Amino acid sequence: MAKLPVDAEKIIEQFGPSLHFNKPEGIQGKDEPDKIVKTHCCFCGMQCGIKLLAKNDKVVGFEPWEEFPFNHGRLCPKGVLRYMQDNHQDRLLNPIVRKENVGFENTSWDNAMDKTVSEIKRIQEKYGKDSFAMLSGVSLSNEKSYMIGKFARVALQTKNLDYNGRLCMVSAGAGNKKAFGLDRTSNNYEDLEKAEVIIVAGANVSETFPTLTYWLWRARDNGAKLIVVDPRMIPLARTADIHLDLRPGTDSALYGTMLNYLVQNDMLDHEFINNYTSGFQETIDSVKEYSLEWCEEITGIDKQKIKETAELWGKAKTSFLLHARGIEHHTKGVDNVLGCINLVLATGRIGKPYCGYGTITGQGNGQGGREHGHKCDQLPGNRDIENSEHRKYIADVWGINEEDLPRKGLSAYEIIEAIHRGEIKGLLSICFNPLVSLPNNNYVREALEKLEFYAGIDFFLSETLRYADVVFPGSLQEEEEGTVTTAEGRVVRIRKVVSPPKNAREDTKIITELAERLGVKDKFNYSSSEDIFNELRVASKGGTADYYGITYEKLEENFGVFWPCPDLDHPGTPRLWEDKKFKTPDGKAHFNPAPYRLSADTIDDEFPILLTTGRVVSQYLSGTQTRRIGKLVKQFPEPLLEIHPVLAKKYDIKQDELVKVTTKRASAEFIANIVETIREDTVFIPYHWPGKKSANQLTGGHLDPISKIPEFKVSACSLQPLGVIKKVDINLDSYKSI
Numbered sequence: 253m254a255k256l257p258v259d260a261e262k263i264i265e266q267f268g269p270s271l272h273f274n275k276p277e278g279i280q281g282k283d284e285p286d287k288i289v290k291t292h293c294c295f296c297g298m299q300c301g302i303k304l305l306a307k308n309d310k311v312v313g314f315e316p317w318e319e320f321p322f323n324h325g326r327l328c329p330k331g332v333l334r335y336m337q338d339n340h341q342d343r344l345l346n347p348i349v350r351k352e353n354v355g356f357e358n359t360s361w362d363n364a365m366d367k368t369v370s371e372i373k374r375i376q377e378k379y380g381k382d383s384f385a386m387l388s389g390v391s392l393s394n395e396k397s398y399m400i401g402k403f404a405r406v407a408l409q410t411k412n413l414d415y416n417g418r419l420c421m422v423s424a425g426a427g428n429k430k431a432f433g434l435d436r437t438s439n440n441y442e443d444l445e446k447a448e449v450i451i452v453a454g455a456n457v458s459e460t461f462p463t464l465t466y467w468l469w470r471a472r473d474n475g476a477k478l479i480v481v482d483p484r485m486i487p488l489a490r491t492a493d494i495h496l497d498l499r500p501g502t503d504s505a506l507y508g509t510m511l512n513y514l515v516q517n518d519m520l521d522h523e524f525i526n527n528y529t530s531g532f533q534e535t536i537d538s539v540k541e542y543s544l545e546w547c548e549e550i551t552g553i554d555k556q557k558i559k560e561t562a563e564l565w566g567k568a569k570t571s572f573l574l575h576a577r578g579i580e581h582h583t584k585g586v587d588n589v590l591g592c593i594n595l596v597l598a599t600g601r602i603g604k605p606y607c608g609y610g611t612i613t614g615q616g617n618g619q620g621g622r623e624h625g626h627k628c629d630q631l632p633g634n635r636d637i638e639n640s641e642h643r644k645y646i647a648d649v650w651g652i653n654e655e656d657l658p659r660k661g662l663s664a665y666e667i668i669e670a671i672h673r674g675e676i677k678g679l680l681s682i683c684f685n686p687l688v689s690l691p692n693n694n695y696v697r698e699a700l701e702k703l704e705f706y707a708g709i710d711f712f713l714s715e716t717l718r719y720a721d722v723v724f725p726g727s728l729q730e731e732e733e734g735t736v737t738t739a740e741g742r743v744v745r746i747r748k749v750v751s752p753p754k755n756a757r758e759d760t761k762i763i764t765e766l767a768e769r770l771g772v773k774d775k776f777n778y779s780s781s782e783d784i785f786n787e788l789r790v791a792s793k794g795g796t797a798d799y800y801g802i803t804y805e806k807l808e809e810n811f812g813v814f815w816p817c818p819d820l821d822h823p824g825t826p827r828l829w830e831d832k833k834f835k836t837p838d839g840k841a842h843f844n845p846a847p848y849r850l851s852a853d854t855i856d857d858e859f860p861i862l863l864t865t866g867r868v869v870s871q872y873l874s875g876t877q878t879r880r881i882g883k884l885v886k887q888f889p890e891p892l893l894e895i896h897p898v899l900a901k902k903y904d905i906k907q908d909e910l911v912k913v914t915t916k917r918a919s920a921e922f923i924a925n926i927v928e929t930i931r932e933d934t935v936f937i938p939y940h941w942p943g944k945k946s947a948n949q950l951t952g953g954h955l956d957p958i959s960k961i962p963e964f965k966v967s968a969c970s971l972q973p974l975g976v977i978k979k980v981d982i983n984l985d986s987y988k989s990i
């Protein structure tokens with residue numbers, strides 16, 4: 253029988269109203285704290301230093317942590333208000349179980365554990381080990397990420413574990429591994445300061461990594477030229493020297509043309525190319541036909557601007573290239589990344605002061621979480637799950653036989669497809685809200701309805717968890733000791749500030765108890781987070797992401813340590829590749845051909861407009877956390893359809909009018925916001941909302957063949973005004989001034 257979601261009314265009936273604008277208890281701003289703890293923000297990959305204030309085991313506020321060297325006390329609107337989740341009345345305080353026709357009801361830990369473990373056993377006995385899958389997330393610390401990788405392989409013995417980074421940084425990870433054999437930003441962000449030219453491609457830095465702008469402004473003060481590649485005139489583009497306002501889905505044409513221009517005009521670092529790289533000739537051959545005129549036609553960017561960009565990049569002595577999801581959320585996400593790397597290698601500007609390249613990591617622990625075994629094809633230390641030497645090493649660390657270590661499993665969206673096919677029958681999720689964040693979410697919903705058993709661990713009841721049979725109340729970042737790795741590659745300490753409230757428990761305790769009940773207690777014998785970290789250090793030793801030389805003590809003493817850090821007396825590596833010894837099999841940096849291809853969805857008469865999706869500054873990811881903080885909700889209460897005045901006029905769409913947006917997947921209604929800061933052929937919708945407000949009703953499940961990332965950034969759509977004006981209570985003027 254199809255499993256129905258527990259609806260909102262039932263939840264309110266059972267657990268009280270969820271009033272977004274309520275002030276959680278204990279937060280009056282004036283409470284004298286009895287504890288001030290230096291830790292980090294739980295949200296994005298910047299992992300800004302912050303001091304949390306606590307009183308009577310409750311977080312009551314925050315203070316800037318001015319000494320922390322990345323953000324020097326600066327915080328963005330989310331960082332400032334993050335503590336309002338802690339005592340929020342929607343916190344899950346007890347394990348809950350589904351009761352058919354009633355909703356959820358509170359239960360004991362014992363019951364919730366018993367039910368979950370007996371269902372795991374039943375499903376695996378009936379359908380095989382791999383029929384039970386796990387989905388995880390990288391808002392979790394390194395310790396939790398490592399433990400979950402081990403739990404899925406050793407306790408569940410399933411190959412089907414994947415994580416929400418699959419929707420995020422995997423295209424960059426795959427590109428970096430191909431080119432450098434290692435997946436990390438090459439330099440810490442202080443090296444931005446004296447870069448002569450900076451390219452920011454597909455990254456809305458002012459809204460998504462606001463504190464990083466500090467380093468960009470410092471570079472600007474020193475005279476750096478800034479080039480922004482984005483279909484929208486994002487806040488950063490408004491002050492850039494060049495804004496390349498390309499058509500979504502055409503990045504590889506731009507980077508290929510720039511490479512060809514560098515070759516044609518001999519703006520190359522021959523010494524670097526000859527001595528330290530491979531694959532140059534076949535790569536430049538693949539773009540030799542790419543003229544400025546052709547590029548203008550494909551990308552829609554004025555060819556003069558493309559030429560100026562190539563000249564600036566070609567002539568600079570120092571430079572930094574940064575990109576984020578704008579170029580990575582594509583069926584050719586890996587190619588886009590490789591196109592950028594080719595430009596960096598052609599000019600040899602890497603491994604030197606003020607010369608850097610990197611993807612800007614998204615989630616709080618997007619960097620560390622993608623190194624220690626969450627991924628369906630990976631083992632700790634960024635080892636390969638199909639490599640027999642790597643398998644043997646990790647099997648030894650875990651005290652199991654190599655043959656018992658599962659092999660490569662399905663990626664996140666493929667797990668949903670396998671549920672549809674009836675191959676996966678059970679699911680355990682932690683720190684992931686796929687119903688909002690995966691593409692084509694009507695299809696995801698149908699998959700959840702098909703599961704025989706579904707359990708999840710979260711501190712709020714996410715939209716996905718309404719389909720669960722059992723929900724375990726887990727912990728926030730500040731409720732457990734641990735470490736995370738920032739976008740710079742800096743491993744930092746996360747401090748336990750308070751205990752989980754009432755009957756909620758630390759995530760690691762929940763995983764440990766499940767492991768014990770699944771019969772592998774001896775493999776999960778940890779007495780503290782530091783214990784887990786010490787095992788992780790050994791598991792990562794010798795891998796590309798080597799943490800062996802990092803200890804909790806060293807992290808405290810040094811404001812964090814940059815990996816790789818192979819020995820206890822090693823200081824860490826803020827800048828990679830100074831020795832030019834790349835981690836590829838031949839020790840060279842690899843050029844890779846990245847020719848232009850079409851996106852999976854192409855425009856036609858029926859769907860003539862490009863739809864792209866992304867973020868706003870005040871909301872975070874699927875919104876489970878930030879949609880509960882009134883002041884953030886007020887900044888941007890619901891998703892708006894950004895549309896250029898020319899396109900709006902063509903379809904007779906008025907400001908604040910409801911518009912029906914249709915793609916091959918579905919139709920949905922959004923309020924129009926007419927802005928001149930977007931291309932005339934493109935509309936944009938932020939994705940942080942669920943249900944009828946979800947942008948992911950419209951997106952498609954097309955994946956990059958290598959990274960398996962979904963193509964969130966390109967859909968073909970049609971628009972139809974509905975003649976209804978629906979004013980949103982939102983101060984757009986203040987929003988636009990970001």
Ligand SMILES: Nc1nc2c(c(=O)[nH]1)N[C@H]1C(S)=C(S)[C@@H](COP(=O)(O)OP(=O)(O)OC[C@H]3O[C@@H](n4cnc5c(=O)[nH]c(N)nc54)[C@H](O)[C@@H]3O)O[C@H]1N2
Binds near residue numbers: 486613874
């Ligand atoms: N406020 C806020 N901050 C966040 C998050 C959040 O949810 N909210 N999430 C965090 C996470 S996990 C992530 S991954 C990052 C994401 O950070 P970003 O990648 O900066 O965020 P997005 O808004 O997804 O996309 C960035 C830009 O890509 C542009 N774009 C769309 N299509 C294309 C294209 O084809 N080519 C190019 N060059 N650009 C294109 C969009 O116009 C958009 O401005 O943010 C992190 N920080």
Ligand SMILES: Nc1nc2c(c(=O)[nH]1)N[C@H]1C(S)=C(S)[C@@H](COP(=O)(O)OP(=O)(O)OC[C@H]3O[C@@H](n4cnc5c(=O)[nH]c(N)nc54)[C@H](O)[C@@H]3O)O[C@H]1N2
Binds near residue numbers: 392682711726727866
């Ligand atoms: N259309 C479109 N879709 C997108 C994107 C886009 O640009 N456009 N971006 C994609 C990207 S880059 C990303 S990263 C994904 C993110 O998508 P998700 O990972 O699904 O989003 P989150 O909101 O982070 O969901 C995490 C859940 O984990 C919980 N959680 C957070 N921290 C912890 C913790 O420490 N412990 C436990 N137990 N639970 C925790 C939160 O309450 C939340 O319910 O969305 C993707 N989806």
Ligand code: SF4
Binds near residue numbers: 460
């Ligand atoms: S920039 Fe990121 S880490 Fe820093 S305060 Fe904002 S959300 Fe938190």
Ligand SMILES: [Mo]
Binds near residue numbers: 419420421614615
């Ligand atoms: Mo992300």
